[in-house]
Amino acid sequence: MKDVVVVGAGPAGCSVANELAEKGYSVAVYEKRQEIGAPKRCGEGISSYAMDNLNLDVPDNCKMQPIDGALVFSPNGDGVTIDSGETVGWTLERKMFDKWMAERAAKAGAEIRAKAEVVDLLPENKGVVVDIEGERKEVESRMVVAAGGVESPIAKKAGVKKPSKLHIVDSGYQYEMVNLDLKDDRKLELYFGDEVAPRGYVWIFPKGESKANVGIGIAGDIDKTAKYYLDRFIENNGRFNKASITEVNSGMIPVGGLLDDMVADNFLAVGDAANQVNPIHGGGIREGIRGGIIASKVISMALDEEDTSHKNLQKYNQIWWEERGRSLRRVEKLREVLEDLDDGDLNYLAEKLKGEDLMDFSQGRNLSKLGKLLLKRPKMIKSARKLI
Amino acid sequence: MTWDIERRKCLRCGGCVGVCPVDALKLTENGVKIDEEKCINCGKCEKICPVGAITVGDKE
Ligand SMILES: Cc1cc2nc3c(=O)[nH]c(=O)nc-3n(C[C@H](O)[C@H](O)[C@H](O)COP(=O)(O)OP(=O)(O)OC[C@H]3O[C@@H](n4cnc5c(N)ncnc54)[C@H](O)[C@@H]3O)c2cc1C
Numbered sequence: 001m002k003d004v005v006v007v008g009a010g011p012a013g014c015s016v017a018n019e020l021a022e023k024g025y026s027v028a029v030y031e032k033r034q035e036i037g038a039p040k041r042c043g044e045g046i047s048s049y050a051m052d053n054l055n056l057d058v059p060d061n062c063k064m065q066p067i068d069g070a071l072v073f074s075p076n077g078d079g080v081t082i083d084s085g086e087t088v089g090w091t092l093e094r095k096m097f098d099k100w101m102a103e104r105a106a107k108a109g110a111e112i113r114a115k116a117e118v119v120d121l122l123p124e125n126k127g128v129v130v131d132i133e134g135e136r137k138e139v140e141s142r143m144v145v146a147a148g149g150v151e152s153p154i155a156k157k158a159g160v161k162k163p164s165k166l167h168i169v170d171s172g173y174q175y176e177m178v179n180l181d182l183k184d185d186r187k188l189e190l191y192f193g194d195e196v197a198p199r200g201y202v203w204i205f206p207k208g209e210s211k212a213n214v215g216i217g218i219a220g221d222i223d224k225t226a227k228y229y230l231d232r233f234i235e236n237n238g239r240f241n242k243a244s245i246t247e248v249n250s251g252m253i254p255v256g257g258l259l260d261d262m263v264a265d266n267f268l269a270v271g272d273a274a275n276q277v278n279p280i281h282g283g284g285i286r287e288g289i290r291g292g293i294i295a296s297k298v299i300s301m302a303l304d305e306e307d308t309s310h311k312n313l314q315k316y317n318q319i320w321w322e323e324r325g326r327s328l329r330r331v332e333k334l335r336e337v338l339e340d341l342d343d344g345d346l347n348y349l350a351e352k353l354k355g356e357d358l359m360d361f362s363q364g365r366n367l368s369k370l371g372k373l374l375l376k377r378p379k380m381i382k383s384a385r386k387l388i
Numbered sequence: 389m390t391w392d393i394e395r396r397k398c399l400r401c402g403g404c405v406g407v408c409p410v411d412a413l414k415l416t417e418n419g420v421k422i423d424e425e426k427c428i429n430c431g432k433c434e435k436i437c438p439v440g441a442i443t444v445g446d447k448e
Binding site: 034039041149150151152153156157163164166169171172173220221222223225226227228248249250251252254 | 399400401402403404405406407408409411414415417432435436437438439440
């Protein structure tokens with residue numbers, strides 16, 4: 001009998017496992033892929049702030065490129081530059097990073113198993129049925145943690161996650177490319193506009209020496225595909241003429257639908273499986289790891305009290321909402337307002353805003369500044385009020 | 389009903405699985421599998437697919 005079984009060895013699952021194993025609980029993590037971390041479903045950007053605050057001593061071989069800012073382009077091609085003058089983020093190599101997170105958890109005492117798919121829950125969520133390279137077995141545990149990412153069938157099975165509306169998920173597509181003519185290899189490039197990426201953006205995240213992740217996220221209910229928009233962006237841009245494609249990635253990104261209740265009896269969900277993603281930029285590495293840390297505290301308390309009921313696990317909802325949910329909800333509201341903006345509004349904002357403002361907004365801070373600017377656009381008054 | 393996937397296009401990202409309201413889809417190492425009994429032809433998987441690999445036909 002294990003204390004905890006974790007479904008999925010992504011950043012969220014390995015975060016919970018590491019924390020719990022460090023405290024001495026017995027933990028098993030099952031990952032259905034044959035190789036942890038590959039293929040990636042990610043642009044691989046993470047802020048230094050996140051890494052520092054999550055106590056992640058990420059080894060150098062997972063970090064591909066230091067980032068000191070971003071070039072943000074409005075539909076008419078004008079840009080806002082965010083220049084921090086120092087390293088404020090990194091482009092990771094997720095294959096290496098995810099595996100490092102798994103190894104860290106294993107070294108702390110967790111049992112990690114690749115090519116092991118959780119196919120069912122045992123009654124009352126007291127364990128799982130896992131298929132390990134074709135052999136099925138039952139593993140009993142006091143609790144199950146769903147960390148299976150966007151598919152999260154187990155979180156759905158436990159009734160914690162409902163399938164999202166298409167409008168609040170992004171359809172994502174990406175090429176990893178080499179021989180690119182990067183504008184600045186220390187800056188992310190972000191492109192906005194209805195023609196470029198409806199209700200989303202195109203990103204170029206440098207990965208060092210002419211390499212980058214060139215990707216797109218668009219609203220899930222758009223008729224044309226994410227691939228259509230990204231290919232068009234690339235075709236219309238001479239910079240890509242000499243570039244080669246070394247990897248093709250895709251994925252779905254929850255950009256809303258934060259869950260009020262992420263727990264059930266003997267059960268809890270973290271990371272993408274609980275929609276723990278920043279609704280404006282779609283970053284979920286940090287949120288997943290943070291969710292995992294919060295979850296581990298509540299799980300350890302519940303296990304010690306020998307009460308892993310839905311009621312007792314609610315503390316996870318409370319703490320998560322206090323520490324992350326509230327600010328992510330503000331960010332979600334901002335995303336809703338941005339959706340109402342047309343290209344003209346975006347061009348106008350690009351003229352008025354500075355890099356620091358964009359940094360603030362993406363974290364849900366200082367939104368009233370945006371609200372006040374929008375008040376000057378007659379048809380935006382209603383949306384503007386939501387932000388003030 | 390007709391539910392069709394072009395396996396050569398599919399990148400096995402599982403996005404379709406995530407939006408399926410009736411749990412009819414499953415991501416396996418050999419690609420996405422459908423449980424036709426469960427499928428309600430809502431078309432969400434077709435819409436979300438980043439590469440347009442899925443086609444959902446009308447209910448007969
Ligand atoms: C195109 C794209 C670009 C992105 N760019 C960024 C970015 O630049 N920065 C950022 O921070 N975030 C980004 N994200 C989001 C980020 O990738 C996710 O939020 C993050 O990976 C979530 O971590 P997780 O641990 O919750 O889930 P995942 O990393 O998805 O891990 C879940 C794991 O669970 C496994 N699993 C699922 N079901 C089972 C089962 N039944 N049994 C066993 N194992 C199972 C899966 O195989 C998977 O390995 C991007 C996403 C996409 C799609």
